[in-house]
Amino acid sequence: MTAIVGTGGNPVHSPSCTFGTNACTPRRAPRGEDRNVVDPSASAATVRALLSRADLKLRLATPEAALEPAALDRAARWVHSSDLADPTPFLSEGLVLLTTGTQFAEAGDDEQTHRAYVRRLQDRGVVALGFGSEVVRDGIPPLLESACLEARLPLFEVPYRIPFIAVARANAEAIAAESYARRTWALAAQRAVALAALRPDGLDATLAELARQLGAWVGLYDAAGGLRREHPAGQLxxxxxxxxxxxxxxxxxxxxxxxxxxxxxxTPFSLQTLGRGGHLRGVLAIASGHLDAESRAVVTSVIAMAGLALEQNDGLQRAQGVLRAGVIHALLAGDVTLARRFVRELGDVLPSAPTTVCVAEGTPATLENAAEWLAVAATTDPVVFGRGPDGLVVAAAPESPLPEALVDRFPVRVGVSAPAAWAEFARAHDQALAALRRQRGAVARFGETAASGVLGALDSDLARVLAAASLAPLTDHDAARGTELLPTLRAWLEHDARIDAAAAALGVHRHTVRTRIAQAESVLGSDLSSFPARAELWAALQVSGL
Incomplete structure (x- = not known):
């Protein structure tokens, strides 16, 4: 407990704890405007409001021009009084401190004592200092006034006939009135937002009302990160x-x-996601750095309404998903006419050929999110997509950046076909799958796969195991006896099974090559004079890399 000394000399005790508020009050609207629109910069419980109370007769001793900008408009969270030389352990930020100056009795004309006192208050976050005159001395000590002016801390005089408790009560009343006004505004704002939700375009009207109530820009982003609605429009x-x-x-x-x-x-912004984790439907953005509890309550109600409106689209999206899957299966069956009919039911048209077919591979939840993102992208880019037998299938223009955009935004791998006509959709789908299985990058294109040839497609664990098994007799023989049957066979096959060319390449006599080939046939138990046997051996050599 810290003693509060009234100007009449009678101590009144008050807890040393402090209270405060972060509220912002509605601005005064001209006649004809909605009086529930908030101005976040307005605040009733400020230093300026306290000084402007005519009944308190408070006098500002430091010229406003010499203070920090808007120093008088800082919120006065509470009024506290103390004559301690160092009251800061009992203070909190945002206080107005009142004193009668008894702590300066022994300091006399010590300028440093006054400076140190003011500096401590300023470091603690005290927003103003009030001096009760004619209790200990007449008027404000010049050294205190000079120290406050130097520190740019507001200093005001409290007349003798005004008890400190009256100043504290006036500020408390302002805080209470401010809090009541904020609660009243919040109730009215929530009612206005609820009424807006009943309009034909409820979501847009709700966002417009929220922007009007907060006096701030409000934007709604969809699941693809596109700004779909904003109020006021074009302000950013x-x-x-x-x-x-x-x-x-x-x-x-x-x-x-x-x-x-x-x-x-x-520009400060507050962002709030819409939807559940792992299945976000968008983001609500507000151009405001600080929202008090009442403003947050209004925003929360809008988030709930927006989330509900977006969730209500689930049934429609599921029906559209079935239609989109029907388009893909019709194209895979070669029925382009039926596919066009399904696309028309979706309100779209089948883009002009040629097209590239992409197959995206990922978890079911990831593919569902990707499909939602594609539904938004389809409003600006001609794209056909839907669930297929092997993942999410997307048909887009050959130059479309959609494959890269998909892997950049979602944890998926995408196989891409060569350009094809709609009637060749099934073949293009197989190409996309082949690229997806063959290539290891996030985006696998069939053109790169095809460049490696048919034998390149045999690059698999099973093929390598089979190749090693078929060549094992030769590798074991060479290792045990120091022969060179395997290199000889490779050179012979590389030179179209011509003995002389293989001998020249190996730097040995042609009879040596002929003898080694005969010996290899014996080891393998195979007649290498036939093309199928040579092809099998060549494929094994290619896959094994020997």
Whole structure:
């Protein structure tokens, strides 16, 4: 407990703890405007509001021009009084401190004592200092006034007839009134938002009402990271919009439910995801760095409404998913006419050929999220997609960046076919699957697979095991007896089974080559004069790399 000394000299005790508020109050709207629109910069419980109370007769001793900008507009979280030389252990940030100056009685004209006192208050976050005059001495000590002016700390005089408790009560009343106003605003704002949700375009009207109530820009991003709605429209400059798009895309890629506050340039934003973790449906962005409890309650109600509106689309999306799968299966069956009919039911048209077919491989949840993202991308790019027998199938223009965009945004691998006509969709689908199975990169293109030839497609664990088994008699023979049957066979096959050419390449006599080939036939138990036997041996050599 710290004694509060009234100007009449009677001590009144008050707890040394402090209370505060972060509230922001509605601005005063001109006639005809909605009076529930909030101005976050307005605040009733401020130093300026306290000084402006006519009944308190408080006098600002430090000229406002000499203070920090907006120093008088800082929130006064509480009013506390103390005559301790160092009251800071009992103070918290945002306080207005009142004193009668008894702590300076022994300091006399010691300028450093006054400076040190003011510096301690400033470091603790005290927003203003009030001096009760005519209790210990007449007027404010010049050294204290000079120290406050130097530190740019607001200093005001409390007249003798005004007890400190009256100043504290006035501030407490302002805080209570402010809190009541905020609660009243929150209830009215939630009602306005709920009424907006009943309009024909409920989601858009709700966001517009939220922007109006907060007096801030509000944007709704979809699951693909595209800005679909904003209020007021076009308020963000290009640089800020680009930076915000990047931040939102990063949040969506993480896939976890989250709320975050960040700055893009000089503009503060609050981001809140929509949907459940692993299945995000979008992000609500608000151009505001600080939302108090009442504002957050209103935003939370909007998030719930927006989430509900997006969840209600699930049934429609499932039906569309069935139609999209029907398109893919019709194309795989070669029925392009039926596929066109399904696409028309979806409100789209089958893009012009040629097209490339992509097959995306991933977990079911990942492919579901990718399909939602593609549904948004299809509104701007001609693309056909749906679930196929081997994963998510996407048909896009040959120059489309969709394969790379898919692997950049989702943990999937994508096989891409060569360009093909719609009637060749099944063959292109097989090419995409072959590329997916053959190549090891995130995006596997059939053109790269085809360049390695048919034998290159045999590069598999099973093929390598079979090749090693078929060549084992030769490798064992060479290792045990020091012969060179295997290199001789490779050179002979590389030179189209011509003895003389193989001998020249090996630097041995042609009879040596003929003898080794005969010996290899004996070891393998195979007649190498036939093409199938030679082809089998050549394939084994290619796969094994021997």
């Amino acid at each position: 400059d290009t640089a800020t919009r680009g930076g915000l798009d990047t931040e939102v895309s990063a949040v969506l890629r993480r896939g976890a439910r989250a709320g975050s506050a960040l700055h893009v340039g000089d």
